[in-house]
Amino acid sequence: MRPCWMIFVVWPVFGAWISPSHSLEGQVACARASETISEQMFVQIGGVPQWITIKGEDRSNPVVLFLHGGPGDALSPYADSVYVGWDKSFTLVQWDQRGAGRTFTKNGPSIEPTMTVERMAQDGIEVTEFLTTHLHQKKIIILGGSWGSVLGVYMAHARPDLFYAYVGVAQMVNWQENLSAGYARVLEMARAAGDQQAITALTAIGPPPWRLVAKWPVYRKWERIYQAKLVTAPPDSMVISPDYASAGEQAQYEAADDFSFLHFWGETLSGPFTKVDLPALGTTFAIPIFIIQGQEDLTAAPELAKAYFDSIKAPRKEFYLVPGTGHEESATSWAVTLKVLIEQVRPLTLTSAVGSASGVSLIGSPYLMHKEDAPRRPEVGV
Numbered sequence: 001m002r003p004c005w006m007i008f009v010v011w012p013v014f015g016a017w018i019s020p021s022h023s024l025e026g027q028v029a030c031a032r033a034s035e036t037i038s039e040q041m042f043v044q045i046g047g048v049p050q051w052i053t054i055k056g057e058d059r060s061n062p063v064v065l066f067l068h069g070g071p072g073d074a075l076s077p078y079a080d081s082v083y084v085g086w087d088k089s090f091t092l093v094q095w096d097q098r099g100a101g102r103t104f105t106k107n108g109p110s111i112e113p114t115m116t117v118e119r120m121a122q123d124g125i126e127v128t129e130f131l132t133t134h135l136h137q138k139k140i141i142i143l144g145g146s147w148g149s150v151l152g153v154y155m156a157h158a159r160p161d162l163f164y165a166y167v168g169v170a171q172m173v174n175w176q177e178n179l180s181a182g183y184a185r186v187l188e189m190a191r192a193a194g195d196q197q198a199i200t201a202l203t204a205i206g207p208p209p210w211r212l213v214a215k216w217p218v219y220r221k222w223e224r225i226y227q228a229k230l231v232t233a234p235p236d237s238m239v240i241s242p243d244y245a246s247a248g249e250q251a252q253y254e255a256a257d258d259f260s261f262l263h264f265w266g267e268t269l270s271g272p273f274t275k276v277d278l279p280a281l282g283t284t285f286a287i288p289i290f291i292i293q294g295q296e297d298l299t300a301a302p303e304l305a306k307a308y309f310d311s312i313k314a315p316r317k318e319f320y321l322v323p324g325t326g327h328e329e330s331a332t333s334w335a336v337t338l339k340v341l342i343e344q345v346r347p348l349t350l351t352s353a354v355g356s357a358s359g360v361s362l363i364g365s366p367y368l369m370h371k372e373d374a375p376r377r378p379e380v381g382v
Contacts, residue, residue: 035059037091042102043130046123048111051076051102054135056091062164062349063091063131063140064341067124067148067155069170071273072260074101077244077253081237082334089342091135095127097151099263104256105249112263117272121154128155128162141345143337145169146300146327147264153278160286164348168291169337170327171305175276179208181301182223189226198222211268223298230296233323233330279308288316288348292337294325318344 037059042049053076064086068075074096075082083092096103099115124142131140141164144152149168156166172178184207190198202222205215244253264273291309293302302321309319320340322333329337 037135042106043127045126045130046098046114046119048098048107048114049103050098050123050127051096051106052127052130053079053094054091054131055079056087059091059135061089061091062346063093063135063137065093065095065124065128065131065140065142067095067142067144067151068097068100069146069148070100070257070260071097071147071264072100072104072257073147074103074253074256076101077240077249078238080241081239082329084237086338086341089346090141093127093131093140095124098123099260100256101253104259105252109259112259115260115263115272117150117154117276121151121158124151124155125159125162128159132162139164139349141165141167141341141349143167143169143341145329146172147273149300150273150276150278153281156285156287156289157281163287165288165290165345166285167337167340167345168289168305169293169329169333170297170300171291171293171308172276172300173278173304173308175274176209177304178299178301181304182298183207183219185298185301186219186223186226189229190222198225209269211270213262213265213267213269216265216269227296227298227326230298231324231326231328231330233325233332236329236331236334279311283308283311283313285312285314287314288318288345289314290318290320290340290344292320292322292333292340294327294330294333295321295323296325297327299327 035058037054037056039052039054041052043052044050051074066075066079074094076094076096079092079094086092097120098104098107098111128140128142132138139162142152142155144150144166146169149171152166152168156163183202187199187202189195190202201218205218210216240250244250262271264271266274289309289312291305293300293305295302306319306321309317318340320336322330322336324330325333
């Protein structure tokens, strides 16, 4: 059967409104014979229109809602290249959070006063409610990376009835502790390498906490340099979609990134992100928890993520450490994530019975080791 194309104008769905966009008009491709789905639209979430795309080969498949990082780094422009083949097993949903991507373009900076962690987690819950209704699904899976892992934990605590499981990638725990751990390790590596330029720059700004945003780029420069030295896993394939490739759109993407950074970090490094402390929310969850962490991550320290994982009580929990991977996802970590989704998470959508279990694995595709077999983290060096 040939695909049919429909244009959504305005349609109320349990408090959410699908609204039109200029050349982005909520276009929906529905090839009914195979029940494929390809939709893009603005949906009224938390009082403002927010950009959502939905793609999958079978709309009856489990739904994965991606919570992008940043804050402000929408995944929508790169999703088609990063998640190739994932749509065979899952319906994939990209959401440009307030202050990011096309949601920022649509609303501008006027929504800044509403950009709190709590409000954005509530946005995620409202997106989920829209998806369960729109796609006729009882629950969905949430997958949060970096900043998105913060929203994911908030959402899992607030409305566990909406989710089959939470998958955290590059799991953040406490912004100040993550930053302090990263600074200490970068300085340690610089000293081991005899890198006087890095040592001078890092000791000049001193260890966190900092009260001037100007210190952040000084640290970030050296963090990136030493992160690159640690990464051995192949990079992921991030190619921008032609739909997002215009100069104007890319300029708006960068503007959103800058806007979100200044808001969430703040001039005195006292913005909403700097106050994140996930353990303070409680460590008991009503849904299964899966955490996938790069072994060499300098931004979301794996030892902090593991300590947080150890404190968690959940019907089931698993921790995966991916060798050779830093904070940015690698081809290996994405392969691990898909493997976990298919083999561990997807079965949870087929039954309501979830047994209690927990485990720790160190994964380096295509092998899996138990904790006791996993090699120790290499000594600091370059």
